[in-house]
Each structure stands twice: as C-alpha cells, then as structure tokens.
Amino acid sequence: MQISTPSISPIFAYFHEKRKKIEGREKSGFEEWAARDGTVTSAFPNKVWFIFIDSSTRIESWTMQRKCSALVQGLRDAFPETKAWATVNNWAATTIQEVEQLSAQAASVRLAVLNSTYSKSNAEETPANIVQLLQQCQELYYRLFCDTETIATVIGVRVPEHKEEDNLGVAVQMAAFEALGKLQSALAKIDGNDNETSSIFMARNYMATRGKVEERLLGKVSDDGGKRESSRSPSALLELRQVDADAMLGVQLSTARIARLLRSLVTVYVLNAKKLIQPRSTSEHMLT
Known part of the structure; x- marks a missing residue:
C-alpha cells in the first residue's frame, strides 16, 4: 500500500536555510529530490524522518553554541581588557612606588627600635607607629590581592576551548596565572606556608x-584577683625589642x-598583552 504525505516544501525550505547557515554546504541528494518531487511516498518515509531529526539535532546544536558564545561574551564584556590595562598601569605608575615607600618607613622605624633601650614601660603600650605601618601594609596588600583577581578574571574569561594544537597563547595565559598566584601567595599566604x-x-x-612577651614582663592577673610575679629576665626586654624590630624587618622583606x-x-602583561587577551589568532574573541 502506497502512502502519500503532504508536500514537504515548507519543511524543506526551513531546514535547508538553517543547514546552509550552520554548515554552508550544498544541498544533499535527498534535498534535491525533495525539492523536485515535493511529495514523499512509502518508498522513503524513514529517510524523511531521518532528515527531519538530523536537521533538528543540528539546529539544537547550533542554538546551544550560540547560547554558549553569548554567555562567554557577556563575561568578557563585564571584564573588558581595559580593566586589566588600568590595573597594570596603576601598578607601574604608583603602586610600586607606594610599596617602596612603606619599605623605607619600616627601615627607619626598625633602626630607631634597635638603637633604643627598652624598659617595662615599653611593654605597657603597643607602639602606635609600628601598628599603623602594619595596617597600611594590610590595606595595600588587600588592594593588590583584589587587583590580581581582576587581572586573572580578565585573562580567565578569554581562555579558549581546549585543542591539541595552537596552544602557544594558552601557555602564555597559564604562565600569567602562575605569576599572579605567586603574588597572591606572597600577599596572603594562601598556600599555608609559614615560611613566607x-x-x-x-x-x-x-x-x-x-x-605573649608583654604578659611575661607585666605579669598576668590570676582568677582570684591577685597578680602573678612578672619576669625579671633582662632577655625578656631584649626579646620585646626584637619583636618590634622583626615586625619592621618583615615589612622590608615583604x-x-x-x-x-x-x-x-x-613586564609579562605589557609584552604579552595580545596573547593574553586573544591567545589564538582565529578565536576572534569567541569560542572556537
């Protein structure tokens, strides 16, 4: 029994246009036959559904690819290249100088501490100049940590799809991530290394x-309201002075x-900016 179906010309026209956009190829033999015949008989019902399902799958794949590309492009638009450039330029223009000024201040305070003679009165109050300098370091280090996150994000949202070849630019991106990680570890000891x-x-x-040293020098109040005898060791005063000096030495080293x-x-960013932002010449800032 021969079964006829309605003309598939509208279906063919719809999917043929989609397939031309997706694949950019010529019509298949079946498409040529369908366009010429305009009807489908019982001799080819399965082939009609095969083409229908195949075209639908390709359209779904094409739609998903477009959605992925739009998602990634949205992330890239939120973190434009100009953000990283502004951060790097600020580092070169002002931040490095600010870091070196903190180092010079720490050196001056450390020298003054080492040249002074400590008594128990030094244990009664924490040096305001040392605390202030350490807090300045904290604010600067926090700002630098946020800066590294900005640069890493700008680069990270531009990492292309993995390929077995053409990975020179990707290798440059990975090297930049490693350098940024080293700076973050120096700023916050996020690797848990106490030797930093x-x-x-x-x-x-x-x-x-x-x-702890102040407690030994001044004594600790007991639970009954009495006071434990304080340390009379001259080394305790020397230790207190050394604690202050070492804090400033830590600032100098850091x-x-x-x-x-x-x-x-x-240097890495300026000399490799093109590869960091567009690691593959054919990527065109989109998923490959």
Missing part, C-alpha cells in the same frame, strides 16, 4: 607575639619581594 616572609595578616601576628613580583607582572 610576607602576609596580609602581619599586624595580627605581631600583636599576638608581642602580647615589600622587597612584592615590588619584584609587581615589576615582573607588569
């Missing part, structure tokens, strides 16, 4: 260390390291 010389939490660590990392990152 710098940290955004230097002020807290300084106060905790100094508080600022020296951070200034070096900032200069390296500025």
